[in-house]
Amino acid sequence: MSRLTGVGVSSGRASGPVARVAEALPEPPATPAPEDPAAEAARIRPAADAVAEQLFGRAARVEGDAKAVLETTAAMAADPALISQAEQLVAGRSLPAPRAVHEAANGFADALRAAGGYMAERARDVQDVRDRIVAELLGVTPPGVPELSGPSVLVARDLAPADTADLDPDLVLALVTEEGGPTSHTAILARALGIPAVVAVRGVLAATDAVGASVDGDTGTVEISDQPVTARAAERAAAVEWSGTGTTADGHPVKVLANVGSAADARAAVGTGAQGVGLFRTEFCYLAASDEPSVETQRAAYAEVLTPFAGKPVVVRTLDAGADKPLAFLDMGVEPNPALGVRGVRVSFDRPDVLDRQLEAIAGAAADSGVEVSVMAPMVATADEAAWFAARVRAAGLQRAGVMIEVPAAALSTAEILAAVDFVSIGTNDLAQYVFAADRMTGALAELNDPWQPALLRLLDIVGRAGAELGKPVGVCGEAAADPRLAGVLAGLGVTSLSMGASAVPAVGAALAGHPLAAFRQAAQAALAAPTSARAREAANAVLGG
Template identity: 80%
Template sequence: MSGVGVSSGRASGPVARVSEPLPEPAPGPAPADPTAEAARIRPAADAVADRLFQRAARVGGDAKAILETTAAMAMDPALISQAEQLVTGRSLPATRAVHEAANGFADALRSAGGYMAERARDVQDVRDRLIAELLGSTPPGVPELTEPSVLVARDLAPADTADLDPDLVLALATEEGGPTSHTAILARALGIPAVVAVRGLLAGETFAGAIVDGDLGEVDLRDEPVPAVAAERGVRADWNGVGATADGHEVKVVANVGSPADAQTAVDAGAQGVGLFRTEFSYLAADDEPDVPTQRAAYADVLRPFAGRPVVVRTLDAGADKPLSFLDMGVEPNPALGVRGVRVAFDRPEVLDRQLEAIAGAEADSGAEVSVMAPMVATAAEAAWFAERVRAAGLRRAGVMIEVPAAALSAREVLDAVDFVSIGTNDLAQYVFAADRMAGALATLNDPWQPALLRLIAQVGRAGAELGKPVGVCGEAAADPALGGVLAGLGVTSLSMVPAAVPAVGAALAAHPIDAFRRAAEAALATADPAAAREAARAALA
């Protein structure tokens, strides 16, 4: 069966199927005592949260943060209150009330798009755990693994996978998801093969064994058991910490972060700096715009572990796809194409200026070497407008993200106005192919190996080389060790990724000279589909 390969390598083994959510609860019969029925919901939420907190106490880093976040979501007063009101107001059973309340929250997140839409899956996970608790059933999720296995699932929620043992999980295959889904990010972090968006994976019979090829995007299901064979993960330990090809051509290997915990994880992974600091994480829970001192302190906490090293700070990527209450932007019919990113600042320049003031202060407090870039820039004029405000704030280096096709096509003019650019491959692919990156049915179009996307990256890379200005990639494409070298061959000078992927990408870059990567890039550009591009690049390097 074919899907989208999101983490390279080939592995095989017995199948362990992740359990499906329980059936949708019926809207009846009405409870005899609605008040007593409603009173069951809060204790169930507390029980679910307690188990998640217990799991969080046994792990650290990203896994701990994911489990604690899911636990907090289970205890969300708004969700619990809404479910209780559905019981007392409409005489729904508690299970049905939780189902409807959670679905309302998930629908609102999906309609917001972008980062917020990615959280809808988390709400559904909490919903299913609460319903199982109310029914006294085993919650859906990953079974307890007693032997190395290939996990097969419809999709994986963060809490399903946060504390997976990489020695027992040989590979992942899912029917839903896409290149930027949690499953994809997790697989790259664990260094295991993964294929997502495998249509029909769960239809029909249950299979005993599977072979997963993350390079070709193929899953071979077998009726008989398959020997457990793990993919090679040795490259993770072979990197010397210097971002360069085998012949010394520099390609910085840096990390995407959004919190102090992320920053420390990136340092521990050996990242040479930060290629994307997502500042909107400081705003998402705020009812009012944080004042300058509050922002300054929050940013400094993230920057401090990188004293003396480069950090690229992205200004607020807010708007219709990340709605912030204090911006009061109303509802837009198409959030992905609405007022978001730097476009918010055109109407509210004072919000940007206050953020730039805070960033400049945080640089002084932390000792990091800060550059600032704007999201969702479409034209050279917009890039110049942003750069002027950055320099007026006393910050030395101004850049922009290339995630709108118009900016990629005008890369030379955009680079004339700024000091550097960074390509956000997730959004760029979404806009190039008119394909929502959250839609599993369109996952193939959002594959970062798509030749059309690679050709746009090549155009930006050429412009950077001609003008002598850096070109980074900070989308999930940078976390693919096989693709990292191809991106370097296209002219990319830095790769920014989830911290756990840093050692593998650094080692993959060091495996070949830059000319070999350039040949691999040319071979990939000459193909017509992502599978052919992967194979052509691999053949060129072999």
């Protein structure tokens, strides 16, 4: 038996037989050229439609977050831009249809990776869709999770949402991936299913003789064996019961909200009892657009997402784009280091007209849907930037303006920023990667992006204290909010709302109700004093039990 280490992203211990998730299909060849390019191009749309139909069929059999994931992936498979690009590659370069789909999808995935952050995480989804369409064109079985004959530990390079959206938690004992990080889909899924998971386990795929594994999602260790291992599931918590109102055991309010980026996300969030939306990503309205969408188009698209939350609070983030998230109509050019370049609110300084039109559309959608809307800007670094943004928000007739705390400078200047705006929301995913100079999409650096890192928690403590002193709300809308144990620590640091993927809402709400605020404050202080992320977890557990 050999011992490997990674980053534990979902707690618990389990063991059992190894089931390997099939790797991606080999790169399809660029030859021979089709005899009839028009006929070859005509094969692509039916193949894409067939994949979309399969995914929509799976979506119809599930509910909640799984349904939203499968519907989103199905829509990606049927994306007219992807299909058109592939058809043009057949017609223009005489490529076989599988190769054309492969190259077209890779172009989309590369653009998303260059975008960084949330958009980069969607590159894996595009690759998944690519392989499904290519498999359909070739008439072979697509890669993905095998049919499980019994309880197993799934081992993979990484997992795409559609691979795992309808997994049976009675058959999947644990998840282990060689790539990924604390904010990866695998981490989110494992927490939703309540099964142990360890990501960024370098070398696990090379252990081809492994037939059994023991997984510890708390310590991040994986023991693999070339001998059979008895199946043992992690102890499951009792069914989560949550009142639907975010509050600690002694009645201190902490709103439990959802992150959404589409109408499907919004419907799933309502189904889990989310009290509102803490982060509405508006990029979906722009990504496939060659020209800036009109105010009317934006207004209708936003209203569709907002309407399920009529009468509830919704925080809308303005367009998070720029040179690192290339949109044709912005024409931002090329930058040597786009992650540190003109992105987020910085785009608006040069193109305030784009921001003003988006604010007009948001105001209209809020009126159409009846939500209590607030608006916040991404990538704000200084109090002057915050004040500039707030002035434009209020000029558009919107009453509540806030900003994201994603840049260390903003965290250190929270008091001055809160003097200019009504609230702040901490994007822990981006803040972590900027604090540690560690790309969150790089598996080898996953440990640095662990939200339990004390250095990150100490910045959050600064933000929480400033909010409390000024009497203004402080939210968290990164994946840190989805960890039920960390959620309590965040409340102890002064966070007043937590926003996460819909599937985590009930568990976080129940966890907050499990202890009084004083216990969470004690756990937060213990975590702040710890030297490592592992020790911070242990310190919090020692206070809260478990």
